[in-house]
Amino acid sequence: MSAKLIPTGTQTAGPYLHIGLTRPEWADLTDAGKAKGDKIVLEGRVIDGDGTPLPDAIVEIWQANAAGKYEHPDDVQDKPLDPHFRGFGRSCTDKDGIYRFTTVKPGAVPGRGNTLQAPHIAVSIAARGLLHHLFTRVYFAGDSLNPSDPVLSSIDDPALQKTLVAESKGKANGAAVWHFDIVLQGKGETVFFDF
Amino acid sequence: MTEIREYNAERTGSQPSNDWPAYTSTIKRHPQREPVALRQTLTEITGPTFTSGWAGPDLVDLTKQHKGEPLGERMILAGRVLDEDGRPVPNTLVEIWQANAAGRYCHPNDQHAAPLDPNFTGRGQMVTNAKGEYRFLSIIPGAYPWRNTFNAWRAQHVHFSVFGPAFATRIITQMYFPGDPLLEFDPIYNSVPDEAARKRLISRYDPNLSEAEWALGYRFDVVLRGRHATPAGL
Numbered sequence: 001m002s003a004k005l006i007p008t009g010t011q012t013a014g015p016y017l018h019i020g021l022t023r024p025e026w027a028d029l030t031d032a033g034k035a036k037g038d039k040i041v042l043e044g045r046v047i048d049g050d051g052t053p054l055p056d057a058i059v060e061i062w063q064a065n066a067a068g069k070y071e072h073p074d075d076v077q078d079k080p081l082d083p084h085f086r087g088f089g090r091s092c093t094d095k096d097g098i099y100r101f102t103t104v105k106p107g108a109v110p111g112r113g114n115t116l117q118a119p120h121i122a123v124s125i126a127a128r129g130l131l132h133h134l135f136t137r138v139y140f141a142g143d144s145l146n147p148s149d150p151v152l153s154s155i156d157d158p159a160l161q162k163t164l165v166a167e168s169k170g171k172a173n174g175a176a177v178w179h180f181d182i183v184l185q186g187k188g189e190t191v192f193f194d195f
Numbered sequence: 196m197t198e199i200r201e202y203n204a205e206r207t208g209s210q211p212s213n214d215w216p217a218y219t220s221t222i223k224r225h226p227q228r229e230p231v232a233l234r235q236t237l238t239e240i241t242g243p244t245f246t247s248g249w250a251g252p253d254l255v256d257l258t259k260q261h262k263g264e265p266l267g268e269r270m271i272l273a274g275r276v277l278d279e280d281g282r283p284v285p286n287t288l289v290e291i292w293q294a295n296a297a298g299r300y301c302h303p304n305d306q307h308a309a310p311l312d313p314n315f316t317g318r319g320q321m322v323t324n325a326k327g328e329y330r331f332l333s334i335i336p337g338a339y340p341w342r343n344t345f346n347a348w349r350a351q352h353v354h355f356s357v358f359g360p361a362f363a364t365r366i367i368t369q370m371y372f373p374g375d376p377l378l379e380f381d382p383i384y385n386s387v388p389d390e391a392a393r394k395r396l397i398s399r400y401d402p403n404l405s406e407a408e409w410a411l412g413y414r415f416d417v418v419l420r421g422r423h424a425t426p427a428g429l
């Protein structure tokens with residue numbers, strides 16, 4: 001490989017990220033309820049090493065639609081796109097460190113080789129104090145595909161695996177509520193990925 | 196079977212570590228465990244596309260968002276989004292935000308004793324064209340003090356958020372100005388380990404981009420991770 005240019009280094013989003021990145025409308029991925037599939041709310045807190053919630057973090061998500069198809073040219077699967085579902089969301093945490101998305105439960109998507117990945121949502125977190133954004137994934141507790149998911153099952157320690165799994169919190173306004181805290185440091189620290 | 200053409204691993208030295216105590220906000224916020232290496236899947240090599248205009252109209256003139264003109268030196272800020280092989284990254288969203296000419300952000304948490312400018316918000320966005328180009332008209336942001344250590348000042352900078360073609364290529368960064376004496380003392384700028392990579396964060400004054408009697412011109416190219424030429428062996 002003979003890449004010519006040095007990639008740009010990341011820098012923190014800083015405390016004033018809201019000026020450039022606030023998009024409240026991007027927290028609803030369902031096009032006001034028109035997207036196909038089971039509606040879910042994904043919410044939780046972003047927490048630092050003291051257990052203090054971050055009021056100045058930005059959480060972004062990327063996921064497949066309910067049929068397990070990404071709206072992207074590199075997804076060549078023979079599955080339907082949903083004109084009301086783009087798959088990208090952004091939520092800035094509030095003063096209590098809470099982020100919240102309204103979306104649909106993603107379908108299963110292929111993994112590497114002939115594997116199948118359990119329904120999951122890719123997450124990126126940026127904030128003051130993070131020089132480089134963090135990547136993690138959200139899985140759904142109790143999903144029958146979780147035990148065979150290649151990424152989830154590659155993490156041997158059950159306590160670490162658990163940091164990637166959202167807990168069901170019942171229903172609100174017809175949507176299943178899933179709770180997923182992102183712990184940046186220390187006790188219960190979330191598993192972050194490098195890829 | 197899905198073929199996965201992966202994005203390059205981040206090049207050693209080009210990216211900061213979150214464990215960087217010189218920037219004190221990292222101390223309670225950086226993970227203590229090493230990240231888990233994940234082989235890229237369809238999830239990581241895809242990401243939001245911006246061709247359909249859903250990100251809203253471009254906001255390229257930051258000097259025309261209010262009744263009057265903001266104070267400060269006008270600046271044309273232009274450049275390209277490229278990959279490591281120098282290929283342009285078209286149709287991707289670039290978002291910028293910055294302080295005003297006095298070094299004050301239009302943000303409730305910024306209580307620095309410098310004037311707000313009623314004619315300046317400091318937000319811009321643009322989807323790159325087919326050649327990967329972007330272009331904004333703004334004003335040069337001022338330096339500002341921060342409480343990282345006693346008498347610390349941030350080097351003048353513009354914040355950038357860029358997506359690129361995949362979730363794996365997303366970056367948030369900052370652009371700096373050539374010759375700024377504060378760079379040497381700025382722990383955020385100095386968090387990028389490799390000197391050549393650090394200097395990539397500094398824009399270049401371009402007399403050909405400047406417009407006579409009107410605005411200074413600065414060029415800043417954002418380089419995202421490149422991509423393997425062939426699908427990975429599984």
Ligand SMILES: [Fe+3]
Pocket residue numbers: 014016349352354
């Ligand atoms: Fe700043």
